[in-house]
Amino acid sequence: MSPEKAQAYWKENIAMILKLLVVWFVVSFGCGIIFIEQLNSIEISGVKLGFWFAQQGAIYVFVILIFVYVKAMTSIDEKYGVHE
Amino acid sequence: MELQSLIYLFVGISFAIYIGIALWAKAGSTKDFYVAGGGVHPVANGMATAADWMSAASFISLAGIISFKGSDGGAYLMGWTGGYVLLAMLLAPYLRKFGKFTVPDFVGDRYYSDVARTVAVISVIFVSFTYVAGQMRGVGIVFSRFLQVDVNTGVIIGMAIVFFYSVLGGMKGITYTQVAQYVVMIFAYMIPAIFLSLQVTDTFLPQLGIFAQTTFEFNDGVRAIPEGTYLLHALDQSIADLGFAEYTQPGNLWNMFMLTTALMLGTAGLPHVIVRFFTVPTVKDARVSAGWALVFIAIMYTTISSVAAFSRVNLIKNVQNVEYKAFVNGELTHADGTPNDGRWFKTWEHGGLLAWNDKNGDGKIQYAAGAAFKGKPAFDGENVAEDGHRLTTNGVPAENNGKIENELYVDRDIMVLANPEIANLPNWVIAFIAAGGLAAALSTAAGLLLVIASAISHDLLGQVIFKDKTTGKSTLNEKSELMWARISAIVAICIAGYLGINPPGFVAQVVAFAFGLAAAAFFPTIILGVFDKRMNKEGAIAGILTGLIFTFGYIVYFVFLGGDKADYFLGIAPTGIGTIGTVLHLIVAFVVSRMTPEPPQEVQDLVESIRLPNNAGEAHDH
Numbered sequence: 104m105s106p107e108k109a110q111a112y113w114k115e116n117i118a119m120i121l122k123l124l125v126v127w128f129v130v131s132f133g134c135g136i137i138f139i140e141q142l143n144s145i146e147i148s149g150v151k152l153g154f155w156f157a158q159q160g161a162i163y164v165f166v167i168l169i170f171v172y173v174k175a176m177t178s179i180d181e182k183y184g185v186h187e
Numbered sequence: 188m189e190l191q192s193l194i195y196l197f198v199g200i201s202f203a204i205y206i207g208i209a210l211w212a213k214a215g216s217t218k219d220f221y222v223a224g225g226g227v228h229p230v231a232n233g234m235a236t237a238a239d240w241m242s243a244a245s246f247i248s249l250a251g252i253i254s255f256k257g258s259d260g261g262a263y264l265m266g267w268t269g270g271y272v273l274l275a276m277l278l279a280p281y282l283r284k285f286g287k288f289t290v291p292d293f294v295g296d297r298y299y300s301d302v303a304r305t306v307a308v309i310s311v312i313f314v315s316f317t318y319v320a321g322q323m324r325g326v327g328i329v330f331s332r333f334l335q336v337d338v339n340t341g342v343i344i345g346m347a348i349v350f351f352y353s354v355l356g357g358m359k360g361i362t363y364t365q366v367a368q369y370v371v372m373i374f375a376y377m378i379p380a381i382f383l384s385l386q387v388t389d390t391f392l393p394q395l396g397i398f399a400q401t402t403f404e405f406n407d408g409v410r411a412i413p414e415g416t417y418l419l420h421a422l423d424q425s426i427a428d429l430g431f432a433e434y435t436q437p438g439n440l441w442n443m444f445m446l447t448t449a450l451m452l453g454t455a456g457l458p459h460v461i462v463r464f465f466t467v468p469t470v471k472d473a474r475v476s477a478g479w480a481l482v483f484i485a486i487m488y489t490t491i492s493s494v495a496a497f498s499r500v501n502l503i504k505n506v507q508n509v510e511y512k513a514f515v516n517g518e519l520t521h522a523d524g525t526p527n528d529g530r531w532f533k534t535w536e537h538g539g540l541l542a543w544n545d546k547n548g549d550g551k552i553q554y555a556a557g558a559a560f561k562g563k564p565a566f567d568g569e570n571v572a573e574d575g576h577r578l579t580t581n582g583v584p585a586e587n588n589g590k591i592e593n594e595l596y597v598d599r600d601i602m603v604l605a606n607p608e609i610a611n612l613p614n615w616v617i618a619f620i621a622a623g624g625l626a627a628a629l630s631t632a633a634g635l636l637l638v639i640a641s642a643i644s645h646d647l648l649g650q651v652i653f654k655d656k657t658t659g660k661s662t663l664n665e666k667s668e669l670m671w672a673r674i675s676a677i678v679a680i681c682i683a684g685y686l687g688i689n690p691p692g693f694v695a696q697v698v699a700f701a702f703g704l705a706a707a708a709f710f711p712t713i714i715l716g717v718f719d720k721r722m723n724k725e726g727a728i729a730g731i732l733t734g735l736i737f738t739f740g741y742i743v744y745f746v747f748l749g750g751d752k753a754d755y756f757l758g759i760a761p762t763g764i765g766t767i768g769t770v771l772h773l774i775v776a777f778v779v780s781r782m783t784p785e786p787p788q789e790v791q792d793l794v795e796s797i798r799l800p801n802n803a804g805e806a807h808d809h
Contacts, residue, residue: 123272124272136444148399148417149400149416150419157258158253158258159264161269166482168272172276172478176471180471187470
């Protein structure tokens with residue numbers, strides 16, 4: 104593989120990771136900590152939303168994020184022909 | 188069947204399975220021993236990673252901690268799961284591509300230096316022993332409760348079992364044993380959780396139980412909260428009545444932020460978790476495997492928050508204002524006619540993890556905010572009061588400002604183990620919990636011991652001490668390296684056992700500290716090794732040392748040398764300081780590397796090749 108192509112692959116990889124890490128940060132540190140009190144004013148069936156994000160919600164999103172990453176990465180790998 | 192016979196039966200069967208698997212998957216080569224021959228299916232590897240990583244702390248202690256901390260407990264739940272996102276995206280695929288056995292291997296090769304390798308070996312051993320001490324203690328506690336032996340005997344039984352399968356089977360044996368342990372563990376956690384959820388809220392899925400309404404009138408001793416109140420409302424109201432902060436009320440958000448970060452970075456930097464991603468066939472499998480690991484962890488972790496809330500409700504529901512003597516003799520019933528059998532209370536009281544101090548002399552147990560007495564219970568030998576409760580010799584703290592006086596001491600670590608008994612669940616459920624707790628502690632202990640063993644035999648002996656100066660290769664042949672690996676494992680087990688029997692006195696916090704150290708020592712080194720081509724050996728060594736020494740020093744000063752809380756750096760508690768250690772590591776590594784020569788061309792080529800997922804080396808079949 105040419106160095107330019109490897110560079111482009113790496114750039115695309117980083118851009119995708121950064122996008123996913125923004126989501127990761129928002130659901131955990133954002134919803135579960137920084138804005139927990141604001142979100143707690145919303146209540147569903149007796150459960151405050153900020154509390155729920157910190158104790159359950161963020162975990163569900165983490166799982167989804169990893170599988171989104173695997174899928175996106177696989178398609179980038181195939182695009183650049185570096186898959187196995 | 189009697190509870191005790193059921194426990195022997197369940198624990199016996201599960202151990203027979205683990206040992207059977209260890210014999211079946213006996214390691215024949217160093218590659219089998221270190222990374223299971225590199226041919227483990229990603230789903231199986233995910234399950235093994237989950238078991239490896241969910242320790243006695245997760246299984247036994249976490250719901251208890253959250254049960255008493257309430258909202259702030261979210262730091263543990265998010266921290267210990269969010270790290271997998273970092274692991275999957277920033278570490279696992281690249282380490283798999285790198286294709287060697289251990290974290291020091293990566294550090295040594297990427298930073299072309301035996302000094303870096305040695306620093307990494309020492310850090311691995313240090314972090315792993317910090318962590319394993321807590322596990323061995325956990326094993327001892329579970330054995331002592333369920334097999335009715337003392338804690339030290341429990342630790343020795345645990346050592347014997349870990350010895351058997353980790354020394355014989357190595358990583359290959361451990362991986363498949365851990366798959367079995369995961370299955371035992373998850374059933375042991377979910378079944379009582381489902382029972383509790385049905386009992387407290389009529390909801391089958393415990394994850395949804397916290398959204399449900401109570402199935403009973405909840406009398407906290409101050410007022411009766413009617414049936415059909417939302418569970419968390421009932422919990423908030425009742426513990427506020429008893430003088431505690433509301434369960435869902437957040438506390439110190441800054442410290443929660445720091446702790447969450449430290450736990451996330453630590454999870455991604457823990458050597459025994461990282462090494463798992465060397466065991467799958469391809470780079471893609473390493474990514475998928477991290478996802479599966481988190482799925483299996485999430486099943487338990489999303490349940491923990493519910494178990495924590497149920498336990499707190501259950502504790503109040505069952506012990507508040509009950510007459511001690513009738514309670515522990517199993518003579519009480521609830522308003523709806525179901526039994527409220529308090530024999531568990533006596534068991535744990537005798538184990539020393541529960542104590543009652545009848546301050547007002549009314550013969551009834553009162554639970555509220557405040558301490559039942561000064562410090563941890565100091566029992567007056569085996570002396571008991573007229574009604575049979577164990578007497579303590581602690582002094583009584585100041586009055587609780589006219590509010591209800593708390594008379595109950597409950598050790599947080601017993602919540603998960605005692606909960607099924609508190610709720611009067613069937614005996615087989617309680618026996619199952621015993622098997623699950625042991626699976627959790629043993630699987631983590633085994634994984635850590637193996638990492639210690641391979642760090643010593645492979646990295647220290649093979650790559651540094653017995654290295655041929657001219658060829659740069661290890662002079663140990665495979666057979667003698669395998670022998671050294673087994674010897675190291677034996678020595679490591681003995682030290683771990685010693686730490687379990689003579690715990691350094693801080694077991695509850697030890698796991699959080701191990702995460703802080705792992706975060707500060709490893710996470711940045713590996714990340715920079717992949718993402719910053721310019722990073723050189725000077726930067727890496729300076730960074731690791733800065734992170735490790737700062738974090739360790741801070742913990743030692745404030746936890747063990749009696750440093751004053753008022754002097755906390757930016758108000759950060761020692762459990763969260765790993766975050767600052769990591770930042771310092773990054774800064775020092777960056778600055779030092781830019782002031783020193785860039786790494787040699789072949790290392791820069793190595794980094795280029797790690798970044799591409801293809802040609803990761805062939806997978807080995809069993």
